[in-house]
Amino acid sequence: MPGKLIYLMGPSGSGKDSLLQLASDDLLANGCRIARRVITRSAESVGEDALGVTAEAFARMVEEGAFALHWQANGLSYGIPRQIDDWLASGLDVLVNGSREYLPVARQRYPDLLAVLLVVQPGMLRQRLLARKRETAAQIDARLARNASFVEADDGCVTIDNTGRLEDAKTRLIDLVMDARRRT
Ligand SMILES: Nc1ncnc2c1ncn2[C@@H]1O[C@H](COP(=O)(O)OP(=O)(O)O)[C@@H](O)[C@H]1O
Numbered sequence: 001m002p003g004k005l006i007y008l009m010g011p012s013g014s015g016k017d018s019l020l021q022l023a024s025d026d027l028l029a030n031g032c033r034i035a036r037r038v039i040t041r042s043a044e045s046v047g048e049d050a051l052g053v054t055a056e057a058f059a060r061m062v063e064e065g066a067f068a069l070h071w072q073a074n075g076l077s078y079g080i081p082r083q084i085d086d087w088l089a090s091g092l093d094v095l096v097n098g099s100r101e102y103l104p105v106a107r108q109r110y111p112d113l114l115a116v117l118l119v120v121q122p123g124m125l126r127q128r129l130l131a132r133k134r135e136t137a138a139q140i141d142a143r144l145a146r147n148a149s150f151v152e153a154d155d156g157c158v159t160i161d162n163t164g165r166l167e168d169a170k171t172r173l174i175d176l177v178m179d180a181r182r183r184t
């Protein structure tokens with residue numbers, strides 16, 4: 001029986017990377033792999049367990065068919081390795097740190113994916129992005145402006161609120177993943 005693709009999205013600063021890091025052991029223990037992204041961001045500033053590559057290397061990987069999914073945002077290119085298809089075929093669930101903009105394309109390729117939207121109370125994103133100290137003030141403004149173009153949630157996705165403790169968001173994520181597995 002194929003596994004389930006869990007597509008995690010949320011505005012920049014909502015806590016996707018933090019949540020995946022905190023939940024990684026429990027996800028693994030529950031038969032869910034986390035896809036390691038390839039990003040055209042320097043290794044030092046990747047800030048997650050991603051592979052940083054040059055734009056040229058990324059373009060080559062696209063040509064070679066290295067990615068199951070790939071998109072561009074925030075001036076960067078992101079790729080999800082094809083390996084996820086082997087995991088899914090072998091019955092493992094796979095969690096992807098995805099893009100809200102790219103969701104319709106991802107849905108075409110994986111019609112049964114579970115879309116999960118991580119949200120925080122308005123006003124808190126800037127605070128969290130500033131605390132992260134990865135982007136410049138201008139980059140933070142651009143990321144906040146980008147949010148205006150997305151609806152908060154639709155019928156096709158479930159939400160996790162990360163306004164409070166990250167530990168609570170993790171509990172909700174694990175529940176969702178286990179529930180999705182039971183229904184597959
Ligand atoms: N529940 C939380 N409470 C307080 N700070 C948090 C929480 N979740 C994430 N953060 C912090 O917010 C910042 C943005 O989180 P991050 O995981 O990088 O978000 P994203 O990957 O969605 O852009 C980081 O500095 C992180 O430590």
Ligand SMILES: O=P(O)(O)OC[C@H]1O[C@H](OP(=O)(O)OP(=O)(O)O)[C@H](O)[C@@H]1O
Pocket residue numbers: 009010011012013014016017073074076078097098099100101102143146
């Ligand atoms: O279409 P959107 O939903 O806006 O998403 C665009 C991209 O931004 C995030 O990446 P990244 O990890 O670089 O940014 P973040 O850490 O600031 O969330 C997200 O994971 C997407 O790859």
